[in-house]
Amino acid sequence: xxxxxxxxxxIVYVETKKMHHSKRTVIDILRENxxxxxxxxxxxxxxxxxxxxxxxxxxxxxxxxxxVGVSRRGYKLEDEPATLAMPFVADRTRHxxxxxxFRYYDEIESTNVEAKNLAAAGAPxxxxxVAEQQSAGRGRLGRRWTSPAGKGLLFSVVLRxxxxxxxxxxxxxxxxxxxxxxxxxxxxxxxxxxxxxxxxIDDRKVGGILLEAAGEQDAIDWVVVxxxxxxxxxxxxxxxxxxxxxxxxxxxxxxPVDRSELLARLLLSLEERYMDAVRxxxxxxxxxxxxxxxxxxxxxxxxxRRGPVTGVALGVDEKGALLVQLPHRxxxxxxxxxxxxx
Amino acid sequence: xxxxxxxxxxIVYVETKKMHHSKRTVIDILRENxxxxxxxxxxxxxxxxxxxxxxxxxxxxxxxxxxVGVSRRGYKLEDEPATLAMPFVADRTRHxxxxxxFRYYDEIESTNVEAKNLAAAGAPxxxxxVAEQQSAGRGRLGRRWTSPAGKGLLFSVVLRxxxxxxxxxxxxxxxxxxxxxxxxxxxxxxxxxxxxxxxxIDDRKVGGILLEAAGEQDAIDWVVVxxxxxxxxxxxxxxxxxxxxxxxxxxxxxxPVDRSELLARLLLSLEERYMDAVRxxxxxxxxxxxxxxxxxxxxxxxxxRRGPVTGVALGVDEKGALLVQLPHRxxxxxxxxxxxxx
Numbered sequence: 001x002x003x004x005x006x007x008x009x010x011i012v013y014v015e016t017k018k019m020h021h022s023k024r025t026v027i028d029i030l031r032e033n034x035x036x037x038x039x040x041x042x043x044x045x046x047x048x049x050x051x052x053x054x055x056x057x058x059x060x061x062x063x064x065x066x067x068v069g070v071s072r073r074g075y076k077l078e079d080e081p082a083t084l085a086m087p088f089v090a091d092r093t094r095h096x097x098x099x100x101x102f103r104y105y106d107e108i109e110s111t112n113v114e115a116k117n118l119a120a121a122g123a124p125x126x127x128x129x130v131a132e133q134q135s136a137g138r139g140r141l142g143r144r145w146t147s148p149a150g151k152g153l154l155f156s157v158v159l160r161x162x163x164x165x166x167x168x169x170x171x172x173x174x175x176x177x178x179x180x181x182x183x184x185x186x187x188x189x190x191x192x193x194x195x196x197x198x199x200x201i202d203d204r205k206v207g208g209i210l211l212e213a214a215g216e217q218d219a220i221d222w223v224v225v226x227x228x229x230x231x232x233x234x235x236x237x238x239x240x241x242x243x244x245x246x247x248x249x250x251x252x253x254x255x256p257v258d259r260s261e262l263l264a265r266l267l268l269s270l271e272e273r274y275m276d277a278v279r280x281x282x283x284x285x286x287x288x289x290x291x292x293x294x295x296x297x298x299x300x301x302x303x304x305r306r307g308p309v310t311g312v313a314l315g316v317d318e319k320g321a322l323l324v325q326l327p328h329r330x331x332x333x334x335x336x337x338x339x340x341x342x
Numbered sequence: 343x344x345x346x347x348x349x350x351x352x353i354v355y356v357e358t359k360k361m362h363h364s365k366r367t368v369i370d371i372l373r374e375n376x377x378x379x380x381x382x383x384x385x386x387x388x389x390x391x392x393x394x395x396x397x398x399x400x401x402x403x404x405x406x407x408x409x410v411g412v413s414r415r416g417y418k419l420e421d422e423p424a425t426l427a428m429p430f431v432a433d434r435t436r437h438x439x440x441x442x443x444f445r446y447y448d449e450i451e452s453t454n455v456e457a458k459n460l461a462a463a464g465a466p467x468x469x470x471x472v473a474e475q476q477s478a479g480r481g482r483l484g485r486r487w488t489s490p491a492g493k494g495l496l497f498s499v500v501l502r503x504x505x506x507x508x509x510x511x512x513x514x515x516x517x518x519x520x521x522x523x524x525x526x527x528x529x530x531x532x533x534x535x536x537x538x539x540x541x542x543i544d545d546r547k548v549g550g551i552l553l554e555a556a557g558e559q560d561a562i563d564w565v566v567v568x569x570x571x572x573x574x575x576x577x578x579x580x581x582x583x584x585x586x587x588x589x590x591x592x593x594x595x596x597x598p599v600d601r602s603e604l605l606a607r608l609l610l611s612l613e614e615r616y617m618d619a620v621r622x623x624x625x626x627x628x629x630x631x632x633x634x635x636x637x638x639x640x641x642x643x644x645x646x647r648r649g650p651v652t653g654v655a656l657g658v659d660e661k662g663a664l665l666v667q668l669p670h671r672x673x674x675x676x677x678x679x680x681x682x683x684x
Contacts, residue, residue: 218678336560
């Protein structure tokens, strides 16, 4: 069942945005101790006040952590969040374009399909569609995208950018950069981008961007940016065929990731990159892409409609097209195509 | 009210495709004579058999001409066609992609909007939406497009081309060329194209193309090509504000144009250009565009999102982008923008 949630719910929760992943926090201590831990012990371990511990536990509960508190025994983590804490996400993004209107589903065919339908029917820019599970999740070029319920992040946002159709492709790269920023602010993994839309940790895929757009050549009607991430998926929950090529943030970092916090950060980071690109162009996105370019200087093969082309990847041009040095020939530009390492 | 018509209706009408506009035909003679003209007189004037005259009159009636025939008096043209003869159009295009499925409306908001809705709902490639009048007809960049009922041609076709989003723009040019071909095969006017989508006779606008598309960067979902033409519109039927800048085929050629025949030719010509582009690329379209380029070597001003740019138009590049020689500077490419002569 779909639930429509408008943000601006009266949740008065302030979280410091500077929470750093490498520092131990309350949740780390609770995870390390299967039984009760006293507030006093947590307070001493972290070097913060009892009151700060109490507030942090309250905030964890808002994000869906099942933490019991018993006087004179302390706190105990009963369960990690099973579902996204949407009121928390809406509150974190309450001053944001990408926080105006959320639609949250336990299960949906595809968040991109739903967002496209909403966009075509006039949904405002910033509309976000989130699902715990997709029955027909899609990747680029019609491929399937599967994720066990409650383990990944699957969402799509509606944008109406004042850019030309020819530049829409750059928003795929902007979204990929935004996803890297958000992931790295919350975990200790490093993410690279395999042009045009894959997110990789080392050589394994942790997520991807699926951008769809409609409009005239110089007047975009809508853009839907879909992001799919493997977050807390366990190795044995991945489809067998993907176990050698896919990875989750949990498997890569060794720690479960707070999906609600990650979703909030992804939305804020996406908005920041989007606004910057619309106001100042795509230079910063392209610079940041080059620092995360998985294919750079590698021997690759690009599958095109007219067959495969092989060469050495040289990064992207100012339009986000892939540049490939062909053997004994000039540099060729690719606006699309499926790339494999050789 | 909308009427859905599937082609393949059992109309056995064969018309020679080589009908040449400069040759006088039955309809010319009937138009010149307000009363009855005998079949014998027509036969002698045109140098064809009585039977050929009889068959031609039958075909004119199928196209909507109100011609009475009285024995021993001959034929008399009571009225030009008030509406499109869709069975005739469907029959002329019965072996064509753009003849599989027609939707014909007396009045509709916009043929592009209807075609987009059909396309998003899965309508097959080749679906054609035709209207005698639009209540909210649109041109490029959200401008209005008005046409009195029964005087213009207003239609949109659904395509699903195997091209990249970055190349969709070239289909605007392909459609413009197709429209020029069809118009010039039926009238004695010469049509030029004002990049990217206007059709001009001398310096006046006779029609335009409105292309909209949706999909991923390298997997188009649908393209809707809308064509609007002033066909039999009289000078005083044009909006006052447009009388100095617009023209109709009738005003330009001095003769009414058979809209049903023109629609059939437009569909056949559009299909030919489309198929050629999909199979062989856009080289031929670009070559033919250059011969019809209204802006070539003229001083122009391009309105862009970042303000106007002035220079001399140098034609289009291999992607259909407008090349403009700036004063004391390099040549700039425009993928979009509104162009005015200086």
